[in-house]
Amino acid sequence: MHISDGVLPVSVSIGSYAVSVGLTVWSARRTRSEEMPKLAVMTAAFFVASLIHIPFGPTSVHLIIPGLTGAILGPSAFLSIGLGLLLQSLLFQFGGLTALGANALMMGVPALACGWFFQKFKGGTPSRQALVGGLVGAGGTVLAALILAVMLVTGGEDFFGVAKIALAAHVPVIIIEGAVSCLTVGFLARVKPVLLLHGLERAQGHPHG
Amino acid sequence: MDEWTAIRLPLWQLFAMVGLPVLALAIIVAVLKRVARAGSLEKGEPDWSVPHIEGDAGDSPLHRWDVRCKIVTILIYSFMITAIRQMPTAFVAIGLSCLVLVVARVSLAKVLMRLMAIVGFITMFLLVMPFTVPLKSGDTVIVFGGLQWLHFSMRGFNLAATICAKAVAITLLMEPLLATAPLPVTLEGLSRLGVPEMVGQMVLLSYRYLNVFRHEARRMSTGMQVRGFRKRTGLATVQAMANFLGMLFVRSFERTEQVFDAMRARGYKGHFPQQAELRLRPADLVGAGLWLTIGVALLLYDRIGW
Numbered sequence: 001m002h003i004s005d006g007v008l009p010v011s012v013s014i015g016s017y018a019v020s021v022g023l024t025v026w027s028a029r030r031t032r033s034e035e036m037p038k039l040a041v042m043t044a045a046f047f048v049a050s051l052i053h054i055p056f057g058p059t060s061v062h063l064i065i066p067g068l069t070g071a072i073l074g075p076s077a078f079l080s081i082g083l084g085l086l087l088q089s090l091l092f093q094f095g096g097l098t099a100l101g102a103n104a105l106m107m108g109v110p111a112l113a114c115g116w117f118f119q120k121f122k123g124g125t126p127s128r129q130a131l132v133g134g135l136v137g138a139g140g141t142v143l144a145a146l147i148l149a150v151m152l153v154t155g156g157e158d159f160f161g162v163a164k165i166a167l168a169a170h171v172p173v174i175i176i177e178g179a180v181s182c183l184t185v186g187f188l189a190r191v192k193p194v195l196l197l198h199g200l201e202r203a204q205g206h207p208h209g
Numbered sequence: 210m211d212e213w214t215a216i217r218l219p220l221w222q223l224f225a226m227v228g229l230p231v232l233a234l235a236i237i238v239a240v241l242k243r244v245a246r247a248g249s250l251e252k253g254e255p256d257w258s259v260p261h262i263e264g265d266a267g268d269s270p271l272h273r274w275d276v277r278c279k280i281v282t283i284l285i286y287s288f289m290i291t292a293i294r295q296m297p298t299a300f301v302a303i304g305l306s307c308l309v310l311v312v313a314r315v316s317l318a319k320v321l322m323r324l325m326a327i328v329g330f331i332t333m334f335l336l337v338m339p340f341t342v343p344l345k346s347g348d349t350v351i352v353f354g355g356l357q358w359l360h361f362s363m364r365g366f367n368l369a370a371t372i373c374a375k376a377v378a379i380t381l382l383m384e385p386l387l388a389t390a391p392l393p394v395t396l397e398g399l400s401r402l403g404v405p406e407m408v409g410q411m412v413l414l415s416y417r418y419l420n421v422f423r424h425e426a427r428r429m430s431t432g433m434q435v436r437g438f439r440k441r442t443g444l445a446t447v448q449a450m451a452n453f454l455g456m457l458f459v460r461s462f463e464r465t466e467q468v469f470d471a472m473r474a475r476g477y478k479g480h481f482p483q484q485a486e487l488r489l490r491p492a493d494l495v496g497a498g499l500w501l502t503i504g505v506a507l508l509l510y511d512r513i514g515w
Contacts, residue, residue, distance in 0.1 A: 004327040006375025007334070010292045033407075037472060038465040040411040044418035045461035048426050049454050054447065055440045063454075072458065083411055090387055090395070091416060094326040097379060097386070098287045158368055161341020162334055169333075176447070183451030184458075192459045 003103055003151065005096040012154045017101030023078050023108060030075035042073065043080045047087065054176055061173050066107050066144055067137035067181045070115030071122075072188075072195055077111040078104075102151055110143035122196065129196060130186030137181020138174050145170035214349045215360075223353040226361070231336070238328055245321035271313040271389040275493035276398030282497040283386045287379045289504040296367055298511040299374035305503065306381035313385040320384045327380055331373040338369035392416075394487075401487060418468070422461055429453060 008016075031039060046069050053062045070077045082104045089095040095103065114136040122129045148170075149163040188195050271279065290302050310320065342365030344350065351361040387395060396409035433449065440446055 002326075002330065004330045004376045005287065005379035006291050007330075007372055008291070010288060013288065013291060028405075028407075034469075036407055036411060037414055037477075038469055040414035041418045041465040041468055042461060043411070044415045044422050045458055047415070047419050048422040049457060051423075052426075052450065052454070054450055055442050068454075068458075083408070083415060086408075087412055087415055087419070089383070090392065090412065094323070096327075097284065097383060098291050158338065158342045158365065160343075162337045164341075165333060165337050179444070179447045180451050180454065183448055184455045187452050187455030188458065191455060192462065195458060195462055 002095055003099045003106065003148065005098045007155075008099060008102055008151055009155055012151060013098045013102060015101075016105050016151070020082065020101040020104040020108070023112075024082050024104075027075055027078035027082075027112075031079060035076070039073070039076055039080055040083065043083050043087075046080065047084050050084075054180065061176045063177065063180060064107060064141060064144065064173070065137070065177070065181070066110040066140035067114040067118075067133065067177065068184060070111035070113070070140065071118040071133060071136060071181075071185065073111075074115045074119065075112065077115055078108040081108040081111055106144050106147045106151070109147060110140040113143060114140040118196075126186060126189035126193075129189045130182050133185025134178045134182025137185075138178030140181075141170060141174045141177040145174070216349065216351045218351055218353055220353045223359070223361075226351075227336070231332075234328075234332065238325060241321055242325055245318045245325060247318075267314055267389065269313050269389065270496070271309070271385050274389075274496055275487065275489050276390050276394055277402055277487065277489070278493040278497045279386060279389070280395075280398055280402065282500050283382055286500060286504045287382060289508055290375055290378050292508060293375055293511045294371070295511050295514075296371045296374065298507060299371045299378065301510075302378035302507060303374055303381070305507075306378045309385050310381055313389055315384040315388050319388060320381060323380050323383055324377065327376055331376050334369040334372050335366075339363075339365040341365070342368065397487060414468075418461075418464070421464075422457065425460065426453075426457060429456065 028036075046065065049065055049068075050063055066077075066081075069080060073080050085095055085100060085103055085107075089097070089100065117139070118132055118136045122132050145167050149167050152159045152163040152166060185196065290299075293299050293302060310317075339361045340359065342362045344360075344362065345364070349363040351363070353359055353361070390398075393409075393413070396412060400406045400409050430453070433453070438449055
């Protein structure tokens with residue numbers, strides 16, 4: 001769920017822009033400069049993944065995958081998500097202008113938290129990694145929903161009702177995200193464990209040429 | 210406390226007031242979506258892996274406007290719109306945005322797509338806020354039948370409508386901002402405004418590979434369908450989709466290495482050749498000043514009124 005323009009108070013929009021820029025700079029510092037083009041290519045992959053819809057009863061849910069992004073990219077995840085949002089706004093007629101910072105926070109902060117949690121608790125066996133991956137997938141979505149609700153509530157008590165509905169609307173997404181993240185991490189742990197190693201920056205540590 | 214005006218209406222009017230507009234909106238959105246999709250599709254089957262980044266060539270004041278001035282002006286103006294509090298001003302802002310659309314002559318199908326993208330989020334406000342806003346003295350409330358807990362607050366409706374109007378006003382400006390110059394020029398403008406050059410490069414690279422991976426994802430999903438896979442609600446589908454995602458990541462990851470090596474082999478040293486040349490003319494600044502003055506006037510009208 002994207003926050004659209006004109007919803008948040010001006011102070012919150014500008015504040016979240018400032019925090020997002022700060023986090024992006026931090027995230028870029030944690031990424032080696034020659035890894036940037038690779039990060040751009042991985043961002044494209046996550047973008048395509050987020051276009052996939054999964055049926056859920058009468059409707060379908062599209063993935064946000066903050067958990068997977070965090071688990072695979074580590075600290076670079078925030079940069080990747082900011083880039084994805086910019087891309088969406090520039091070229092896919094989707095996403096706002098004044099709410100860009102708020103949206104980046106809503107999806108980027110959970111990704112960072114998920115990345116940290118995943119690296120901390122992933123353990124060694126594929127099944128444990130899958131379990132932690134699922135936890136991270138569901139938890140990341142919960143966190144995103146909470147950030148959305150908090151931002152809406154900054155508008156005053158008139159916004160409490162909307163914030164509650166927005167939280168409730170995330171419940172199916174949380175279930176699907178958890179299941180998909182668990183199974184995807186399980187797949188990666190068996191097929192290409194290097195992707196889950198340390199985040200992108202050190203996963204490709206061997207020098208080129 | 211407890212000093213609000215209550216208008217009593219029979220229960221069926223609730224369905225007339227809420228159900229019918231929602232139904233009408235749903236039908237309009239469905240039709241518009243089809244129109245927007247038909248309008249934005251190119252003839253024949255395009256090569257999906259080659260991105261299309263040249264903006265529509267056009268000649269309008271917005272196309273000629275210096276891209277730096279355009280970005281800064283529209284960004285500041287959008288924040289001004291966000292600060293609006295009264296409904297009439299918000300609708301004036303929509304009117305002004307429509308005027309800009311007419312002047313810029315951008316693709317209406319693209320504008321519609323942007324509107325469709327926000328319609329779900331803002332409809333939630335329109336539907337939820339009138340029923341959940343806390344009552345304050347002086348409010349007008351419509352009570353339906355004997356249901357005391359179900360009251361439609363006019364103040365909440367007003368608030369929600371203002372928010373929606375602001376969202377629409379800003380969304381209408383996005384196409385004039387982004388589609389009146391080719392993407393490389395817009396990115397060049399951003400980098401001249403202090404955004405690191407790497408950001409622009411990464412956008413271009415991501416966009417290129419996004420189309421490649423979309424192509425790849427389509428091929429993989431065709432393969433799955435040929436082997437009898439159908440999307441259903443259930444664990445089997447989730448398992449298949451998870452493997453699909455995992456495979457997509459593995460292939461993309463392997464590709465990043467090849468892409469990077471190929472770039473280095475062609476002499477990539479951290480930047481692409483410059484493509485755009487930007488010149489700032491006095492007319493650009495006058496345009497920016499004029500537009501921002503209108504924004505300030507709008508805000509003054511909103512806060513003080515005359």
